Amino acid sequence: MTPPTTGLPAENTTDNNDHLVQSDDPEHPANLIPSLCAKFWTLGWVTGTGGGASIRDDDLVYLAPSGVQKELMKPSDIYVLSLAAQAKSLSRRQRVYLRSPAVYKPSQCTPLFLAAFTKRNAGCCIHTHSHWAVLVTLILEQQGSKEFRINNIEQIKGFGKGFQKSGNLGYHDTLVIPVIENTAHEEDLTEFLEEAMDKYPDTYAVLVRRHGVYVWGDNVHKAKTQCESLDYLFQLAVEMKQLGLPWITDIEPTIPTRKD
């Protein structure tokens, strides 16, 4: 029954700003993160304290702690960080939290979430350990590939065209998700995630080999529905592989004849 040992010492913060995580509004980030994570747990995305989610509201970033059972998280477990204050920090690796929970440690995912917020102006970033995502990276590894590609599936329309572009992908478009190799320490993924963002400026997700996926969006709605659509496509792709069906096909568009 003992939770993980305490995080930052209390003397680090003269005022812990608990008001930042106290709200009656179910849409407040400190309430949304626990309810989203509880839902993600039922989907198998955040099993065994793996995975997580972070929400940005203007300058403030709300983060789930490390090592918490995701379906049991409470608003009081949430860290809050200021992007502006963080930008002034001398070290990329040191972070100053406006608000820290009494127990728990900061998540190793923090710099990866920050990359989505600062490089892509995302409003929400989700990290899952979904075994469909992991299986897709394993199948691609066998093929020596660093890209997941799929086309001609309706659910692809669930993705935006890309950063600062309006509209969504079309049915015949090819969804491309880059795969980066996993590192021994999750923080070390940041460099490679940022590289992938630079190389694939329009992607809303990066797969991590043998680990899972990071998915973001302009807001919680978009991050969550893109993450669902992607997990759906990963599951479909694994099942297609088991049935010997290719992920990429050349299909002649079907044109309607009756117009009015």
Added chain:
Amino acid sequence: MTPPTTGLPAENTTDNNDHLVQSDDPEHPANLIPSLCAKFWTLGWVTGTGGGASIRDDDLVYLAPSGVQKELMKPSDIYVLSLAAQAKSLSRRQRVYLRSPAVYKPSQCTPLFLAAFTKRNAGCCIHTHSHWAVLVTLILEQQGSKEFRINNIEQIKGFGKGFQKSGNLGYHDTLVIPVIENTAHEEDLTEFLEEAMDKYPDTYAVLVRRHGVYVWGDNVHKAKTQCESLDYLFQLAVEMKQLGLPWITDIEPTIPTRKD
């Protein structure tokens, strides 16, 4: 946390008829659509805002909006449309809503739901992106087939014999579900869905290649239970394929000898 941008401008409707979606009766269509869609979300049928459901009550059609998270839908999100008014419209593609939600856009599925209501007098139509449905269309595509056929499975008895016919299919009957090719724009499916209805007058469902399925019924009960039975058969069919078992078999009927 920003939802999709607003739909129809307010000036389109002098009175938004909000009373049409306000009821204490859980069986009222504006309450039933959200509760059904929340259930469908747990079944993986409406992942990532895909899929949906519509109910017709006499002349009025209740519709879920586009791009909404289906497990979070509220009665106030529902569109209402009059079939009689729609029939008088000059254009098939323009629709006048009696009631529109403040945010969201109308669903691209709308003309497909209307086809089931006007051509088959359906009381409810459900559209799922179930990956079992998609996998069945992919398996059939490899076989160059435009029909899903299965027989000698008890669950087939969950389907009615057909439009304006009484009674249900029998255990030895072959259930036939046509497959239409997907189009780049969902509205463009309407023409092909209607063609399939004409060619298969007794079907209660049409598969859409690489996309999902449309299922309807005389009322909510029949549409929902037929949709469940069909998804069950699609899952079974995929698993039979993985085990090398044929979907169509020639079985000698078993005749009971003891009568009284």
Added chain:
Amino acid sequence: MTPPTTGLPAENTTDNNDHLVQSDDPEHPANLIPSLCAKFWTLGWVTGTGGGASIRDDDLVYLAPSGVQKELMKPSDIYVLSLAAQAKSLSRRQRVYLRSPAVYKPSQCTPLFLAAFTKRNAGCCIHTHSHWAVLVTLILEQQGSKEFRINNIEQIKGFGKGFQKSGNLGYHDTLVIPVIENTAHEEDLTEFLEEAMDKYPDTYAVLVRRHGVYVWGDNVHKAKTQCESLDYLFQLAVEMKQLGLPWITDIEPTIPTRKD
């Protein structure tokens, strides 16, 4: 929204005995059947109104109606029948209900449930359309087999040794479940179910080819846990088949050496 049409005409019963299905006790059969069926729906056992459950309390038999959505059933939907009165009936096929719901028709499963009650003195009988059960019958059909056999799996210990025998099966015992062929009309299965009971006097379940399974027990607890254990074994068996693992093996018992 229209439910299935009405069942027995009201004039058949001078008094409908509604008190038989009204109780505040959650363990009352009229309350237990709906709560069990709602649970079974989440397990995929009673999809699309298929399957069902019946409880016997001394002389009284409580039955779910035909064609009801199993996760939405209410105590007022339940039929009640007297075994003694039924025994005096001139025809096996005609049944007189002490209590009938206002809508719905009696379930075609009724004579099959009655067989478990009268021939095996069961207190509860469950019928599922679980696709694991159906897949097992399809795999056995390919092998020309009319018996499901599995041994050396711990979960086998979840089954009683047999009718009027005390104790449970052991780990090394072989669980044998007979398979009967499906008939066009569910009532016609009764003859074959009773034959299987005679031939396999110790079985607590009978598989129905391409249809599902009937499982019973001395009481609700035993019927439900045996049904769960069996579904677990069916799922395991299908997955073992996919992995090329045999259901029956010859294993040397492991004997502990340290005694005290």
Added chain:
Amino acid sequence: MTPPTTGLPAENTTDNNDHLVQSDDPEHPANLIPSLCAKFWTLGWVTGTGGGASIRDDDLVYLAPSGVQKELMKPSDIYVLSLAAQAKSLSRRQRVYLRSPAVYKPSQCTPLFLAAFTKRNAGCCIHTHSHWAVLVTLILEQQGSKEFRINNIEQIKGFGKGFQKSGNLGYHDTLVIPVIENTAHEEDLTEFLEEAMDKYPDTYAVLVRRHGVYVWGDNVHKAKTQCESLDYLFQLAVEMKQLGLPWITDIEPTIPTRKD
């Protein structure tokens, strides 16, 4: 509706110490065991009364009874035992309970849970019949292997380094879980479980061939999250096997270049 017959005769205990299982605190072991087991039931870990969980709070051990439906367990169903009193017992096989439920029998898992508490100072031990665990033991049996080994999967970091060691396994570490052969009587597994603990002093889990898995941890949090992580890895391993992907690979570590 009849539950299993009564356990220890009332005269065995002058005072049944019911206060030991009565608390308003949801974190009290007598409340936690039922809520955990209900959750495990939804995961398919404790189907058909199989499996279970036990919590140790200092000298007191709280145990689920035998043969109870795990999703329906109540605090009053819990046994309580004193480790100190048990250590003074003349026989390993006889146990004196401080508190016994009115019905039910003690679980055959009891000596296995006690092994984790006494030999590893665990605070919680979980036993599942998860079919992923069983399938892994079957796959290993075909390979003549008595060890489950997997490496280079992120979720491996969910495991502690070992008994009385601080820190967790790394991404490149190989997780090794011993497999013991199943015995006809569950109590007889104790000897082999203890042998496996001696041979693999740092393991937090032991697989039981054709049966399931025992997982423990220093506290409830660690036992539960390690059990989740392990089940995730078992599922992944089965799916990797189906896709022809190896569980052990030789991967060159990815080294970040940008430091600050």
